[in-house]
Amino acid sequence: MRRGPRKARYDRAAIDAVLSRGLLAHVSFADSGQPYCIPMLYAHVGDGLYVHGSRRSRAVRLLATGRPACATVTLLDGLVLARSVFEHSANYASLIALGSFQAVTDADERLAALEAFTERLVPGRWAEVRAPSANELRATAILQLPLDEVSVKSRSGPPDDGNSSDAGRSTWAGVLPIETRFGTPIPAPELADNIPLAPSVQRLTRR
Amino acid sequence: MRRGPRKARYDRAAIDAVLSRGLLAHVSFADSGQPYCIPMLYAHVGDGLYVHGSRRSRAVRLLATGRPACATVTLLDGLVLARSVFEHSANYASLIALGSFQAVTDADERLAALEAFTERLVPGRWAEVRAPSANELRATAILQLPLDEVSVKSRSGPPDDGNSSDAGRSTWAGVLPIETRFGTPIPAPELADNIPLAPSVQRLTRR
Numbered sequence: 001m002r003r004g005p006r007k008a009r010y011d012r013a014a015i016d017a018v019l020s021r022g023l024l025a026h027v028s029f030a031d032s033g034q035p036y037c038i039p040m041l042y043a044h045v046g047d048g049l050y051v052h053g054s055r056r057s058r059a060v061r062l063l064a065t066g067r068p069a070c071a072t073v074t075l076l077d078g079l080v081l082a083r084s085v086f087e088h089s090a091n092y093a094s095l096i097a098l099g100s101f102q103a104v105t106d107a108d109e110r111l112a113a114l115e116a117f118t119e120r121l122v123p124g125r126w127a128e129v130r131a132p133s134a135n136e137l138r139a140t141a142i143l144q145l146p147l148d149e150v151s152v153k154s155r156s157g158p159p160d161d162g163n164s165s166d167a168g169r170s171t172w173a174g175v176l177p178i179e180t181r182f183g184t185p186i187p188a189p190e191l192a193d194n195i196p197l198a199p200s201v202q203r204l205t206r207r
Numbered sequence: 208m209r210r211g212p213r214k215a216r217y218d219r220a221a222i223d224a225v226l227s228r229g230l231l232a233h234v235s236f237a238d239s240g241q242p243y244c245i246p247m248l249y250a251h252v253g254d255g256l257y258v259h260g261s262r263r264s265r266a267v268r269l270l271a272t273g274r275p276a277c278a279t280v281t282l283l284d285g286l287v288l289a290r291s292v293f294e295h296s297a298n299y300a301s302l303i304a305l306g307s308f309q310a311v312t313d314a315d316e317r318l319a320a321l322e323a324f325t326e327r328l329v330p331g332r333w334a335e336v337r338a339p340s341a342n343e344l345r346a347t348a349i350l351q352l353p354l355d356e357v358s359v360k361s362r363s364g365p366p367d368d369g370n371s372s373d374a375g376r377s378t379w380a381g382v383l384p385i386e387t388r389f390g391t392p393i394p395a396p397e398l399a400d401n402i403p404l405a406p407s408v409q410r411l412t413r414r
Contacts, residue, residue, distance in 0.1 A: 183384030
């Protein structure tokens with residue numbers, strides 16, 4: 001995205017703010033000179049960004065070689081509607097982390113990361129469901145990217161043309177916020193009628 | 208994201224469905240062996256995916272060299288809450304386009320792309336605002352990626368453990384939909400009181 005009052009920030013608070021609100025990371029890496037960019041759920045524990053996947057997944061296998069990678073988490077907060085086409089923009093925050101992933105082998109670190117994947121999206125869910133079996137754990141690769149080289153860019157606020165010659169036009173200008181929320185939970189089709197909505201989901205969907 | 212009933216599709220309808228719903232593309236490219244992945248607004252005209260930016264932007268300049276690139280558009284539709292940690296997943300659709308961007312030089316194609324950027328997000332906005340000046344057009348690079356090598360992956364539906372031994376557990380399972388919508392428009396601070404909400408924005412925010 002272009003222009004507007006933006007700044008690159010490297011402080012921990014800005015990093016945490018994006019990572020705590022984001023739902024997905026887009027992870028890019030190259031294979032034989034061709035870049036790929038794939039969406040992955042992520043977790044953030046300590047100074048690491050974690051992704052996971054099947055050990056058989058091509059992306060996981062390539063990332064685990066430690067080749068250079070980039071993980072991007074983007075929040076799109078609104079459309080900035082100016083009086084001219086040119087000044088139209090978006091309000092957003094975007095975190096870009098560069099580095100190399102490596103496979104996490106420590107059993108405790110792996111379990112903590114798995115718990116964080118679940119808990120960051122649906123707090124309390126981890127304790128409601130069956131823990132991973134030894135086979136399931138073996139089938140799952142967990143990769144960590146150290147958050148050493150991170151930048152956060154953002155734009156917020158009204159259009160930039162409030163002091164321009166366009167400001168005299170009789171055109172509405174402002175920001176159209178973009179909101180993301182959880183909808184009404186959809187029970188699995190075979191779920192018994194007497195099983196109540198999980199407390200974790202209740203808390204998320206209480207309006 | 209991993210597992211689940213997913214499929215890769217290459218048909219035009221699947222491509223159009225993702226591109227018409229998406230808000231952002233994540234565009235990746237490499238520079239000196241380091242991949243980068245950056246969020247960009249996009250437009251979709253004919254068989255091309257368009258992005259734009261300042262001519263001075265580093266990403267734009269690198270992409271315009273025609274180096275290998277990847278553009279990914281992801282829709283996250285819901286969290287899939289199974290009875291086990293392992294079967295937790297996400298419902299999504301993701302389009303991945305590989306190829307090389309090139310700068311669009313034809314004046315008509317450039318203008319059509321600019322109109323599509325605005326119109327796809329806020330239909331009708333183009334006609335409400337001042338058209339780009341010659342200087343603004345000169346400052347703007349428009350890049351096109353031919354949609355030749357595209358795959359669409361998606362997952363939808365309930366958790367996969369409905370027929371597993373976990374299905375007997377008394378744990379709520381199902382899908383928690385994720386909804387994206389426009390919020391209440393925020394007028395620019397200096398906007399005169401007698402300027403009504405633009406018809407384009409009215410249409411988008413009418414509930």
